[in-house]
Amino acid sequence: MIRVGLIGAGFVGRNHFNQYEKLRGRASVVALCDREADRRAGDWSKVGGNLADTQGTKRDLGAIKPYTNWQDLLADANVDLVDICVPTTAHCEISIAALKAGKHVLCEKPMALSVADCDLMLAAGRDAPGKFMIAQCIRFWPEYVFLKSVFDQKKYGLLKALSLRRQAEAPTYSLNSWVLKPELSGGAVLDLHVHDVDFAIHLLGKPQAVTAQGYPSPQGSLDHIHAFWHYGPGLVVSLEGCWDLPAGFGFNMGFTAVFEQAAITWDLATGKPLAVFRSGCAPETPAMPAGGDGYFGEIAYFVECIERGQTPKTSTPQESRDAVALALAEKKSALSNKRVNV
Ligand SMILES: NC(=O)c1ccc[n+]([C@@H]2O[C@H](COP(=O)([O-])OP(=O)(O)OC[C@H]3O[C@@H](n4cnc5c(N)ncnc54)[C@H](O)[C@@H]3O)[C@@H](O)[C@H]2O)c1
Numbered sequence: 001m002i003r004v005g006l007i008g009a010g011f012v013g014r015n016h017f018n019q020y021e022k023l024r025g026r027a028s029v030v031a032l033c034d035r036e037a038d039r040r041a042g043d044w045s046k047v048g049g050n051l052a053d054t055q056g057t058k059r060d061l062g063a064i065k066p067y068t069n070w071q072d073l074l075a076d077a078n079v080d081l082v083d084i085c086v087p088t089t090a091h092c093e094i095s096i097a098a099l100k101a102g103k104h105v106l107c108e109k110p111m112a113l114s115v116a117d118c119d120l121m122l123a124a125g126r127d128a129p130g131k132f133m134i135a136q137c138i139r140f141w142p143e144y145v146f147l148k149s150v151f152d153q154k155k156y157g158l159l160k161a162l163s164l165r166r167q168a169e170a171p172t173y174s175l176n177s178w179v180l181k182p183e184l185s186g187g188a189v190l191d192l193h194v195h196d197v198d199f200a201i202h203l204l205g206k207p208q209a210v211t212a213q214g215y216p217s218p219q220g221s222l223d224h225i226h227a228f229w230h231y232g233p234g235l236v237v238s239l240e241g242c243w244d245l246p247a248g249f250g251f252n253m254g255f256t257a258v259f260e261q262a263a264i265t266w267d268l269a270t271g272k273p274l275a276v277f278r279s280g281c282a283p284e285t286p287a288m289p290a291g292g293d294g295y296f297g298e299i300a301y302f303v304e305c306i307e308r309g310q311t312p313k314t315s316t317p318q319e320s321r322d323a324v325a326l327a328l329a330e331k332k333s334a335l336s337n338k339r340v341n342v
Helices: 011-022 070-074 088-100 115-127 142-153 175-180 187-204 294-308 317-336
Strands: 002-007 027-033 065-067 081-084 104-108 132-135 159-169 209-216 222-230 236-245 251-259 263-267 275-277
Touching: 002 011, 002 070, 002 294, 011 027, 011 294, 027 070, 065 070, 070 088, 081 088, 081 294, 088 104, 088 115, 104 294, 115 132, 115 317, 132 294, 132 317, 142 187, 142 251, 142 263, 142 294, 159 187, 187 222, 187 236, 187 317, 209 317, 222 317
Parallel strands: 002 027, 002 081, 027 065, 081 104, 104 132, 159 236
Antiparallel strands: 159 251, 209 222, 222 236, 251 263, 263 275
């Protein structure tokens, strides 16, 4: 049984808590740290989010040990795995301390706000006995898993064009709206768009160069960006990320992938299943890989790695560091109006 200490019981911390409950018998939350007394006590009625979470807002935490300070949770010998779900500015310090304390560490995305911080985290992970993974849920999301699988198998021939999109109204649900402060979240490029940046790395590896355009929010961060990733002739890759759409839009993530013999489209907000279009055939809606959504998938995978004593092969700290670097390269391109070599 892997004993989990969860740090941060907001939108994503509550979600992770629910995933561990589904892994009963293999992993169990034994300690929970949040600065806010109500959240620490399992009252999550004021916690919001952009994806539905229907598993209750007030929880009886029973024997789960509450902590006000994350340092005390790290000193708890009963904790094997530290799951970090606090605002991004704290990822680096807490991850490094947890790794030094000998814990396994799962840390939310983006890994950090700067490449320098990511590098410090990478170095700490290399020296530590514990396993270390960044929680990039999109790598485990069924529709994206399907896309990666048909791409790897060349089921529909070679990929010719890929458009990844993540579009949202302004996220107003984080505690004290920290996510809207670019100095704390990195703005939409690092907080939201990084999901697609990471998935593109997962699918295609790093490009030779990026070009991007965007426009700033009143707070001064790029909250709407369109980027092209340059891999050379024969492949067109574009990524769109924004959270400045009108209130009421909600949230959408999706993609269009054009292969030699088929096109695949999916958009969460339509409520329609992923569809495969082939000339002369009726559209197909293949069954998606089983196993729950990306939040469950990433946590189940990391727990399995710990159980087997294996270093995670996907969503590695190095890849997550590259995702931060590429998102920042896009930002540099958008601000300078120049192509940025990677
Ligand atoms: N994977 C995803 O889809 C996804 C979605 C949302 C957020 N995130 C990431 O998860 C992280 C948290 O975001 P969120 O939306 O859950 O934020 P949130 O504001 O909803 O929750 C953050 C929680 O952390 C607590 N906290 C802050 N500093 C703390 C500290 N030093 N010690 C203890 N508790 C502390 C707050 O009290 C709050 O309850 C961010 O890095 C964000 O980018 C990922």
